[in-house]
Amino acid sequence: MSRLSHLQALEAESIHIIREVASEFQRPVMLYSIGKDSSVMVRLAQKAFFPGPIPFPLLHVDTTYKFKEMIEFRDKFAADLGVKLIVHSNTSALQAGANPFRLGTERCCGLLKTQSLLDALRAGGFDAAFGGARRDEEKSRAKERIFSFRDSLGQWDPKNQRPELWNLFNGRVEPGESIRVFPLSNWTEMDVWQYIHVENIPIVPLYFAKERQVLVRGNSLVMPEQDFVKPQLGDRLETVMCRMRSLGCSPCTGAVRSTADTLPKIIAELVTVRNSERENRVIDHDREGSMELKKREGYF
Amino acid sequence: MAAALVQTPTHPSFNIEEFLAAEESKGLLRLTTAGSVDDGKSTLIGRLLHDAKGAYEDQLKSAIRGGEIDFSLLTDGLRAEREQGITIDVAYRYFATPKRKFILADTPGHEQYTRNMATGASTAELAIILLDAHRGLTTQSRRHAFIATLLGIPNFVIAVNKMDLVGYDQEVFNRIREEYQAFLQRIGAPHSYFLPLSALKGDNVVDRGSHMPWFDGPCLLEYLETVDPADRMISAPFRMAVQRVVRPDQNFRGYAGQIGSGTIRPGDQVQALPSGRTSKVRRVVTFDGDLEMAHAPMSVTLTLGDEIDISRGDMIVSGRQPQSARMIDATMVWFDAHPLDPAHDYLVKHTSQTIPARVDGVRHLINVATLETEAATSLAMNEIGVVRIAASKSLFFDPYKDNRVTGSFILIDRKTNHTAGAGMILGSAEGSLEDAADRLVRLVRASVPPGSQLNLPGDDAQAVDVIRALLKGVLK
Numbered sequence: 183m184s185r186l187s188h189l190q191a192l193e194a195e196s197i198h199i200i201r202e203v204a205s206e207f208q209r210p211v212m213l214y215s216i217g218k219d220s221s222v223m224v225r226l227a228q229k230a231f232f233p234g235p236i237p238f239p240l241l242h243v244d245t246t247y248k249f250k251e252m253i254e255f256r257d258k259f260a261a262d263l264g265v266k267l268i269v270h271s272n273t274s275a276l277q278a279g280a281n282p283f284r285l286g287t288e289r290c291c292g293l294l295k296t297q298s299l300l301d302a303l304r305a306g307g308f309d310a311a312f313g314g315a316r317r318d319e320e321k322s323r324a325k326e327r328i329f330s331f332r333d334s335l336g337q338w339d340p341k342n343q344r345p346e347l348w349n350l351f352n353g354r355v356e357p358g359e360s361i362r363v364f365p366l367s368n369w370t371e372m373d374v375w376q377y378i379h380v381e382n383i384p385i386v387p388l389y390f391a392k393e394r395q396v397l398v399r400g401n402s403l404v405m406p407e408q409d410f411v412k413p414q415l416g417d418r419l420e421t422v423m424c425r426m427r428s429l430g431c432s433p434c435t436g437a438v439r440s441t442a443d444t445l446p447k448i449i450a451e452l453v454t455v456r457n458s459e460r461e462n463r464v465i466d467h468d469r470e471g472s473m474e475l476k477k478r479e480g481y482f
Numbered sequence: 483m484a485a486a487l488v489q490t491p492t493h494p495s496f497n498i499e500e501f502l503a504a505e506e507s508k509g510l511l512r513l514t515t516a517g518s519v520d521d522g523k524s525t526l527i528g529r530l531l532h533d534a535k536g537a538y539e540d541q542l543k544s545a546i547r548g549g550e551i552d553f554s555l556l557t558d559g560l561r562a563e564r565e566q567g568i569t570i571d572v573a574y575r576y577f578a579t580p581k582r583k584f585i586l587a588d589t590p591g592h593e594q595y596t597r598n599m600a601t602g603a604s605t606a607e608l609a610i611i612l613l614d615a616h617r618g619l620t621t622q623s624r625r626h627a628f629i630a631t632l633l634g635i636p637n638f639v640i641a642v643n644k645m646d647l648v649g650y651d652q653e654v655f656n657r658i659r660e661e662y663q664a665f666l667q668r669i670g671a672p673h674s675y676f677l678p679l680s681a682l683k684g685d686n687v688v689d690r691g692s693h694m695p696w697f698d699g700p701c702l703l704e705y706l707e708t709v710d711p712a713d714r715m716i717s718a719p720f721r722m723a724v725q726r727v728v729r730p731d732q733n734f735r736g737y738a739g740q741i742g743s744g745t746i747r748p749g750d751q752v753q754a755l756p757s758g759r760t761s762k763v764r765r766v767v768t769f770d771g772d773l774e775m776a777h778a779p780m781s782v783t784l785t786l787g788d789e790i791d792i793s794r795g796d797m798i799v800s801g802r803q804p805q806s807a808r809m810i811d812a813t814m815v816w817f818d819a820h821p822l823d824p825a826h827d828y829l830v831k832h833t834s835q836t837i838p839a840r841v842d843g844v845r846h847l848i849n850v851a852t853l854e855t856e857a858a859t860s861l862a863m864n865e866i867g868v869v870r871i872a873a874s875k876s877l878f879f880d881p882y883k884d885n886r887v888t889g890s891f892i893l894i895d896r897k898t899n900h901t902a903g904a905g906m907i908l909g910s911a912e913g914s915l916e917d918a919a920d921r922l923v924r925l926v927r928a929s930v931p932p933g934s935q936l937n938l939p940g941d942d943a944q945a946v947d948v949i950r951a952l953l954k955g956v957l958k
Contacts (some may be wrong), residue, residue, distance in 0.1 A: 185713055186780065188510035188583040197781035198740040201725040202834070227771035230738070234730035234781070281726055315576045324573040328668035340571065344901040345817045348890045349740070350831050355901035368575045369583055376505055430615045446498040453501075 189377055192228065196365040198349055199328060200230040200312070203363050206237045206353045207310040210301070210363075214240040214267070216252045216259075217429045218385050219314035220365055222374050224263070225383050226365060228310075239266035241302055241311070241433050245294040245410055247281070247431035255386045270302035281410055282433050300336045303360065308363045310353065330366045334358035352400055373453055379445040391425040391440040391450065398422065402436040504580070511711060514587040514602040514635070516626035517612030522643045526612065526681035527588055530688065530703065531577050572598040581707040596864040597817040600904060603633035604890070606623065607711040610639045610702075615678070616647040616652055619661055626848045627662075631671045632813060632866070632906065634886050637709055638674040640665070642704065646680040651923075669853065675705060698765075714812065715778040716838040719801030720744030721880070721888050722753070722834030724794055728783055736767055736783035737792055742887030745777040748783070754790055755797045755804070755878045761788040769941075795835030797878050797888075804878045804888060809842065814869050816861035817903040818895060822869065823860065826869065828902065832877050832891035839893070842870040843910075852873035861903070870911050882906035 184195065203210050214220045227236045242256060260267035272280070274294040282290040284364060303311055317324045328345050329351040338431060344352050353361050366374070377399045397405040397411070404411060406419070411433050413419065424437035425448075442448040517523035575586040587602030603609065609630040613623050630638065640662060648654045649687050655678040666674055677686060678697055685691035686701040700708065721742040728736040746752075750763045766773040767783040776782045784798060792798070822841055829838040847858035847867040861867045871893075884888030895902045938945045 184506045185509050185716075188508050189506060191510045191779065194740060194779050194781040198725070201738055201781070205726045205834070206836075230727060230781070232727075232729045233736075233767065294839065305866065318576045321573075324575065325571045343571065345601045345904065346901075347601050347892060348886065349605075350892045351899045352831065352862060352892060352899070353892055354894055356899065360483070367578075368574065370578075370583075371506075372578065373583075376502070379502065380506060426678060440578040446502060449505075450498050467602070 189373060189380060192369055192373055193229070193377070194351070195368065196223075196226045197230040199263040201225050201363040202351055203310050203312065203353065204231070205362075207361070209270070209306065209308050210238045210240055210310040210312065211238075211241045211306060212312040213299075213314070214256070214260075215243050215314060215429070216242065216248065216386060217314065218374055218378060218389060219316065219369075219462060221259075221383050221385050222369075222377055222381075223312060223314045223366055224259075224265075225381060227420065229262075233450070236263075236265050238273065238334065239268050239306075241268045241270065241306070241308075243295060243299045243302060244261065244269050244271045245290075245298070245431050247294070247433055249386075249388055249405070249426075249432045249435075251388050251431065254384050255384075259384065268302070270298060270304065272298035272307070274472060277428060279354065281408070282431070283410055288436055296336075303336070306361065309355055310363055310364060312363045314366050315364050316369050316371070316374070317364075326364065326366050326367070329353055330364065331355070332360045332362055336360070336363075342449040372449070375449050375452060379449060386426075386429060388426045388429060391423055391443045391447075393421050393423050396420060396422050396424060396437055404436055405432050407432040414463045424447050486800075493785070494796075506577070506932065508542060508581070508583055509581045510585065511608060511706065511709075512587070512670075513608040513610060513706065514586045514589055514599075514606035514630070515612065516589055516599055516603075516630060517643075518614070518620060519624040520617075520728060521610050521612040523849050524680045525612075526643065527575060527586065528680050529684060530586075531575060533888070542546075543585075547685045552758045553833050553901070568860045569594045572602045577656055579707055583921045584706065586746075594776075595868075596815065599626065599629050600633060600815045602634055603630050603876075604886075604904070606630075606633075606635050608637040608639065608706070608709060610641055611613045613658060613662070614742055615642050615658065618658055618667070621851045622667060623662070624853070627666055627851065628669055628673055629815075631666075632815075634882060634906070636714075637711065638672055639702065639705060640666075640674050642674045642676065642678045643681055643692065645685065646683050649757050650680075650685075651695045652678075652694075656698075659886050670901040675699070675709075677702060677705070684721065694739050705869075707885045715743045715877075715885070715887070715935050716745065717803075718743035718885055718923065719880075720746050720750070720799060721885065722746070722784070722798045723835075723888075724792055724798060725834045726794055727792065733788075734785070736765075736785045737798060738783045739779075739798070740781045741776060741778045742833070743778045744883055745775060746782075746800070747775045748772075750800055751787070752798050752800045753803075754792045755799060755806070756876060757791060757796070759788070759790040761790055762862065763787075765938065787809050789793045795833075795837075795840070796835060799878075802915050804880050806876045806878050807911050807912050808873050808875060808881070809875070809911040810871050811845065812869060812891070812905035812906045812912045813848075813908060814861060814903045816863055816865050816867075818900050819863055820898070820900075820902070821860045821862045822903065827896040829894040830871060830873050830898055830905075831894060832873075833881065837872040838896075841893075842872040844869050868908065869905075870957055871905065879907050 211249055231237060239264055258353060272294050280290055280293050315323055331344055332338060355361060397406055398420050401471045403424050423441055425440045427438055440451060442451045444472060504540045515523055551751045575588055577584050588608060589599045589602035611626050611914055642655055652752060669678045678694055679686035681687060685693050688703045690701050691695050719823045721744060722739040724737045724739050726738045728738050746763060746766060748763050748765055752763055763784055764787050765785045824841045824843060825878045828839050829836050844858045844860060845867055845868040846855040849856055850866060858867055881889045891905045893903045
């Protein structure tokens with residue numbers, strides 16, 4: 183009788199978490215960001231309720247600045263799965279012209295992601311929201327609980343978190359309050375890729391290297407998908423063999439140079455990679471501790 | 483030199499298929515660290531993450547102070563922590579070597595954060611307890627070992643750090659080991675591996691270094707890679723709390739849960755609690771196909787041969803029966819700022835059920851500095867004591883020392899929804915015939931209206947005798 187492999191152990195833990203939420207909350211929802219972590223989380227939800235269907239909807243908070251390939255993938259993914267998908271955008275902010283260049287990334291994220299998410303959760307009356315965040319992604323995430331309490335304004339108080347022991351989760355909330363649930367808390371980027379490989383989980387093609395037209399800006403490779411992304415002084419438009427390590431909004435997520443065009447090659451690349459995956463995400467670096475500040479306000 | 487053995491994709495002999503096969507079969511070890519503020523814990527973890535290639539370069543860049551890497555900045559994730567230079571909350575860290583993956587719960591060592599230590603310890607299979615060789619044993623180091631023992635961590639590494647400050651002196655190490663070993667035995671700690679090291683200089687962390695030729699045991703990382711976590715949960719009796727009934731259509735009715743302990747196969751005889759009805763397992767269902775055998779801690783869905791009424795909160799068991807009682811004794815760690823209050827309403831969350839409960843008195847408090855028991859009527863934040871819990875219906879459990887899954891619970895404050903405390907079940911508080919008879923007498927007396935005739939001796943002891951005789955007849 184052998185112990186479980188690390189992937190089997192992580193899978194069993196995540197399924198337990200997802201089932202607890204589905205059983206204890208009135209209206210759970212699963213945040214679906216279209217990224218690789220979301221794809222894994224949805225697969226785990228399928229496993230948790232098999233042979234039954236996933237008993238809650240997916241929610242995509244659409245800034246409208248996501249890569250086009252992401253949106254195509256999202257719609258096909260949800261249709262193939264037969265799961266209910268809610269798409270929510272902060273239309274009033276968008277109509278007022280919100281974009282990262284006019285507002286700066288901090289304010290843009292605040293409106294199109296955080297505010298939009300809080301609005302969507304309130305509109306749906308959701309008392310629990312799953313997110314695919316992992317503790318290895320960023321320092322403040324390493325401190326977050328699996329069941330993470332949010333007050334009626336959606337705020338996180340890192341200094342006053344509920345202790346979380348064994349696999350006994352406290353999901354008690356009053357009306358208006360909610361719990362963010364992170365079933366992938368204990369997964370690493372490597373675990374996620376290995377699981378995608380073992381399980382043959384479909385992911386957005388942007389993760390695979392191919393030749394793409396990008397603006398070369400210092401060390402960043404920016405894909406000029408939105409028309410407000412204009413070449414700046416010193417930018418060069420080039421065709422570069424590259425891929426995305428993590429997916430976000432196209433103006434704020436850079437590609438990395440890579441020839442990894444298969445899952446084994448991506449995993450091989452990870453073994454030697456020298457920079458963590460969020461390095462190319464502008465929003466983490468706005469200022470010291472910026473992710474913690476965003477999370478306090480309600481960001482995932 | 484374990485971390486340096488990673489085959490890289492640029493190496494001519496690198497084979498991705500072999501690499502993936504090896505990676506996928508790797509095991510997982512969950513560990514926790516405990517140390518006082520100045521024991522150099524953050525430095526040790528930073529060193530472990532860095533040397534095991536767990537820390538990436540851009541995170542490293544942001545941890546450079548005055549031209550040198552400050553390892554503690556790698557782990558202290560909250561602004562207040564970096565500002566004050568202390569660790570406030572439990573942080574989870576992940577690293578891997580070619581042999582194993584590790585989940586490390588890094589817990590703060592201050593007195594006021596006992597709750598975080600208990601949190602990190604609750605899922606750990608191994609504890610690294612740090613001591614400062616220069617300062618020797620402190621109240622804190624005794625407290626850390628006590629809490630780790632209480633939470634049932636089955637393996638300890640006692641890391642005697644800062645050996646560089648005592649000239650790598652073997653005598654200092656031996657003296658600390660002797661003194662601490664005696665203490666560990668007294669509290670019933672598990673097997674403990676003593677290791678002299680210097681996190682700052684890197685001796686005996688990932689590499690042996692050259693300063694302590696007198697020590698010939700494995701260095702820290704090598705030990706973590708090879709220690710046998712001795713998983714007793716697979717060989718224990720089968721327990722699975724039902725999280726959810728899966729019923730997609732009229733033809734399928736399955737009970738979904740994570741196996742807490744033991745193994746299960748189709749055809750096995752099982753019992754459902756609390757109903758007590760028995761049946762045979764028909765299928766062990768998963769998304770990836772039915773299984774011939776499943777074991778802890780897998781998440782599965784069972785179908786049974788008979789239609790019996792089972793819902794969330796029930797438990798499916800086989801083998802030795804779990805104990806059953808409404809009234810239990812448990813060791814509790816108190817978390818909430820509002821002290822434990824016998825007049826207050828709580829909820830107990832035990833396995834997959836959450837039910838009303840009250841605290842029926844504090845038997846004693848344990849002074850974690852002296853380990854003496856003291857009389858108490860309440861527990862304040864970060865205090866530990868033995869309490870009696872009265873749940874609104876029977877709990878089915880095994881003592882915590884035998885089963886960390888069915889032996890653990892949390893208390894939730896019904897007013898604030900805070901997780902007020904965590905409990906480790908010692909046993910039933912309604913075990914003996916005497917106790918039962920005694921309670922029955924009180925029950926009978928309480929239920930008789932004043933002035934009515936009760937045909938029971940006035941003296942309690944005699945009444946107990948009468949009731950005991952009656953009970954014996956009833957139970958026979």
